[in-house]
Amino acid sequence: MKRGRIELGDVTPHNIKQLKLLNQVVFPVSYNDKFYKDVLEAGELAKLAYYNDVVVGGVCCRIDVSEGQRRLYIMTLGCLAPYRRLGIGTLMLQHVLNYVEKDANIHCIFLHVQVSNDGALDFYRNFGFEVVETKEHYYKRIEPADAHVLQKTISKS
């Protein structure tokens, strides 16, 4: 495919249906109304990715606070299959990395990836993510049900 223009844009009430459709196509897990309500409040933690003005990707994150630590959790980061390997995933993840860079209180990014998802594992390893744990029976309705926890520690000066 000839390389086109790739951009990120905000998620708004006007375009959130596109994010829903995209996530339905890209992920085997379905997300409920609460997920999308929160996404609308997430500001820079949620973005749509456009390829020549067409929505082809999306990223949704939240801040997780546990044991007194603030961490960024990537809930979804996905791109439509025909538009993969064009750098769209990289642009979305770079946006997340830039966000974390600016927030002195976030030292870590993490996410779950189905153990069979070799492409995503390769993608995240490129950016310095490591498998820190494997959770058995993490997913309820998909096979394999196990998930790797991928994590990247951000060193701050």
Ligand SMILES: CC(C)(COP(=O)(O)OP(=O)(O)OC[C@H]1O[C@@H](n2cnc3c(N)ncnc32)[C@H](O)[C@@H]1OP(=O)(O)O)[C@@H](O)C(=O)NCCC(=O)NCCS
């Ligand atoms: C993982 C995903 C987001 C990658 O998006 P993408 O737009 O294809 O990623 P990029 O084009 O930026 O890839 C950057 C690099 O990651 C690596 N990579 C990406 N996909 C890969 C794959 N399927 N196999 C091996 N390496 C891969 C490559 O090194 C690639 O660089 P290259 O194309 O120059 O070789 C995409 O495959 C996807 O949407 N998958 C389904 C959703 C998902 O599983 N998300 C992860 C859990 S949130």
